[in-house]
Amino acid sequence: MSKPSRFKLSLLASAALAFSISSTTANASVLLSGWEGSTESRYGNLAMNSNDDGSSGPIVFNTFEALGFDNGVNFFGTSYDRFFINNNGNITFNGPVGTFTPDAFPNNEQPMIAPFWGDVDTRCGDCGGVFIGSPNEDTLVVTWNDVGYYDQNSNPTNTFQLVLIDREDTGAGNFDVEFRYEDIGWTSGEASSGVPAQAGYDAGDGENFFTVPGSQTAAIADIDESNSNTGTPGIWKFAIRDGVLPGENPENPILPIVNPETPTDYEFEFSIDDPDELVFIDPDVAVGYDYIVNSGPNIASVLLPEGYDDNLFDLFLWDDGLMDWLDTGTDIAGGVEYDFTSPVDRFRIMGIDVSNMLEPTPDAFVTGLTFDGSGVINMNQNAVTVFVPDPTQVPAPSTLFLMLGALFSTFLLRKRK
Secondary structure, eight states: OOOOOHHHHHHHHHHHHHHHBOOOOOOTTSSOOOOTTOTTTSSOEESSOSOBSOBOOOEEGGGSTTOOOTTOEEETTEEESEEEEETTTEEESSSOOOOOSOOOSOOSSOOEEEEEESOEEOOSTTOOEEEEEEEETTEEEEEEEEEEETTTEEEEEEEEEEEEEEOGGGSTTOEEEEEEEEEOOBOOOTTTTTOOOEEEEEOSSSSOEEEOTTTTSGGGGGTTTSOBSSSSTTEEEEEEBTTBOTTSSTTSOBOOEEOTTSTTEEEEEEEESOTTSOEEEOOOEEEEEEEEEEESSOEEEEEOOSOSTTSEEEEEEEETTTTEEEEEEEEEETTSOEEEEEEESEEEEEOOOGGGOOOOOTTSSOEEEEESSOEEEEEEEEEEEEOOSOGGGOOOHHHHHHHHHHHHHHHHHHHHO
């Protein structure tokens, strides 16, 4: 849709305000700011003058200030030594992009990293601007500070950041991406027909992409306050290794969406293109894990990590009649892919000794899964945990079995209530 004339805008204004404005509470602690040389703005230098749908010129990684990135970035198999900052909440690699209404990922047009792709307008008198800075040689920060929305609206505004971190220590061109949201007050400009903003990244090849849950829906308004994949509301983090998506190898698993109210329950949402390709995910002390598909294709096989005790895990499947987990009597070996007799929508593994002191953090128990079809998966990996009051007094292995048996029975009794 092209941006309407001023006359048409006057007809759309009341409706646009209804769908574009949300009420949020500032999340002021998540932004990177105030580093030495960050100028009066606290975010670096102005990346571009006030504009609507404009872009910066090309910014070369290893010539910007004292920034490293000697090998640029390897983004899905293509190395880029420069990028463009677009006013509308994203950066691109092949050239500037002025599109103000976000397209759903994936698309075949431009490799893009978008913390908040929407119709940003910085021409309003009370609006802030777009800044670029480098706190250190490994970190690049782009900040959209108090930016308004089309057409020159400054009430409310949005403040968010894109952070790129050079991880050449793990391989040439490797990098981390962070999205940081301080305050999101609007989701759409007046010329976008009510389409809310999109967050995520896209290789531009029609295949490799990630969309932050809630994108292009009203839920994107809460991205500064809602659950994230780091456990800290307002901060999302992604690791790009060897130019591939998180989840394609156990060294770089898909990180879950963590709910602070249930910190050992991990929710995942991702897309499956090849059902037979392993996808690696990971989430007191864990003694087992439940894997539950909430929506999407069922689980066809599992590859559990190696290195725990006798390297064998007990497999439990859900019994709908009893509404409880049943021990199948099957042992799954770590490091060996196990194919289910028929695809399942949930299973449990037990057998992680307390002596391992496995803390159920988002990268503690990396698991590979395949599925029986393609599509978008929403699933949980929930830790079965026990409380160890004194880690220095973990029982000897001979008594662990009795302790685990009692704890597991307690867990099952709780499930029956």
